[in-house]
Amino acid sequence: MKLQENFLWGGGSAACQCEGAIYEGGKGLNIMDVATSGSRIRLREITETIEEGKYYPSVKAIDFYHNYKEDIRLLAELGLKSFRMSIDWARIYPTGYEAEPNREGLQFYQNVFDELHKYHIEPLVTICHLEMPLEISRQGAWTNPHTIEMYEKYCRTLFTEYKGKVKYWLTFNEINHSVFYDNDDCMVYSYMASGLKLNAVDNPEQALAASCYSVLKASAKAVIMGHQIDPENKIGCVLAFVPLYSATNCPEDSLAVIHDYDRDLFLLDVLCHGYFPKYKINEYEKKGIHIQVTEEDNALFQKGTVDFYGMNYYSSGMSAAENRGYANGFFHGYRNPSLKTNAWGWEDDPVGLRYALNYVDRRYHKPIIITENGLGCADEFINGTVIDDYRIQYFREHIEQLIKAVHEDGVTCWGYYTWAPIDLVSASTGEMSKRYGFVYVDLDDEGNGTNKRYKKKSFDWYKHVIETNGEEL
Numbered sequence: 001m002k003l004q005e006n007f008l009w010g011g012g013s014a015a016c017q018c019e020g021a022i023y024e025g026g027k028g029l030n031i032m033d034v035a036t037s038g039s040r041i042r043l044r045e046i047t048e049t050i051e052e053g054k055y056y057p058s059v060k061a062i063d064f065y066h067n068y069k070e071d072i073r074l075l076a077e078l079g080l081k082s083f084r085m086s087i088d089w090a091r092i093y094p095t096g097y098e099a100e101p102n103r104e105g106l107q108f109y110q111n112v113f114d115e116l117h118k119y120h121i122e123p124l125v126t127i128c129h130l131e132m133p134l135e136i137s138r139q140g141a142w143t144n145p146h147t148i149e150m151y152e153k154y155c156r157t158l159f160t161e162y163k164g165k166v167k168y169w170l171t172f173n174e175i176n177h178s179v180f181y182d183n184d185d186c187m188v189y190s191y192m193a194s195g196l197k198l199n200a201v202d203n204p205e206q207a208l209a210a211s212c213y214s215v216l217k218a219s220a221k222a223v224i225m226g227h228q229i230d231p232e233n234k235i236g237c238v239l240a241f242v243p244l245y246s247a248t249n250c251p252e253d254s255l256a257v258i259h260d261y262d263r264d265l266f267l268l269d270v271l272c273h274g275y276f277p278k279y280k281i282n283e284y285e286k287k288g289i290h291i292q293v294t295e296e297d298n299a300l301f302q303k304g305t306v307d308f309y310g311m312n313y314y315s316s317g318m319s320a321a322e323n324r325g326y327a328n329g330f331f332h333g334y335r336n337p338s339l340k341t342n343a344w345g346w347e348d349d350p351v352g353l354r355y356a357l358n359y360v361d362r363r364y365h366k367p368i369i370i371t372e373n374g375l376g377c378a379d380e381f382i383n384g385t386v387i388d389d390y391r392i393q394y395f396r397e398h399i400e401q402l403i404k405a406v407h408e409d410g411v412t413c414w415g416y417y418t419w420a421p422i423d424l425v426s427a428s429t430g431e432m433s434k435r436y437g438f439v440y441v442d443l444d445d446e447g448n449g450t451n452k453r454y455k456k457k458s459f460d461w462y463k464h465v466i467e468t469n470g471e472e473l
């Protein structure tokens, strides 16, 4: 069973996880540049600025900034139809507050797009993938009303500058990371999505709600602007979708599924349906959180709905009205005893992808692009390659479910982007050793190594999948 002829077989990346060269080209610091490396058991530390004696993986990353030609040549050899990448906001507006953009930063991305087009690879650009300029974060991030204006200015620059070169855009990556605030782990995730250091904020729950609200407004404004500047633009937004299962057949647990979905999906209600849902307003009122949904904002949400939904899918979760002795699982659900877990504690659930696609299709009636799906694991590099049959199996099982969702369930899906075609720095832990790529990058967790690229076994496998448009897995 094949997918549509123009299906976007892709791979994704983010500037802060691959570019490096943070002191070059007039770039300012972004919020991820000051995140130290961590591990599964040691949280990344977020410092005020780059401090001596600490290792910051974004400083060097995999040096895509200097290697982009070689990397894109490899992506072309892999046969990618599309490459998801982000623009580092602080490369274009170093503090966020400048009146004029940094031409050198603009030129860098111009060069990258030209290189992609040389190989007929369609760029899919995330406008903000965790890369808010540090200065904006210092000024209160999205809780500062001026941040929306700074983001609008940045978007206007991108839509104008890259008109005709970029058609597919994502306003934000995973804005639902900022809806949690209740433990240390969340601090890192919330920071990545909101730019807020929660331990320095008086009322984290209020601050995050306000922050999410501003992000939603900013996204709607970007969608409207992007369509005005170029009606050809297709603009989406990314949310990590975590399908939830009821832990037991207790009715209370099924109800918990719905309430747990509310936690993230109110964002999709705004982005896709164009209204701020009543259930969320009720919840805020009960918790004493104050969010003013004005008529003007509702009109904005209505006008600024996305053209497609960008789904990041890694794992599922389980909901229960009370703990019942379950271990904590991925993204604040409980661990599902019928699923296997990888070394970083993420459960492997291919069927969950089909469930997610169906759920979103039924509820939102928007085309979906799977903007991320992948397996992070420690690869063994032997004789110049990695025999990563486990990665092939992971992708095979997930793509099978994607094809079933399209062919058997009638889901509209425009594309599938693996995370990430080339090894890069892990966002949650800052490690290199949590590897996702079809291409191995010879660097360790402290940035030691030759930084050379090597094809893994999965490289030829994915190439063949693309060549046969998903017919041969």
Ligand code: BG6
Pocket: 014, 017, 173, 174, 240, 312, 372, 376, 419, 425, 426, 427, 428, 429, 434
């Ligand atoms: C997503 C992010 O949450 O997951 C990516 O959008 C990230 O930036 C990916 O890299 C995988 O997570 P991690 O923490 O293993 O890099």
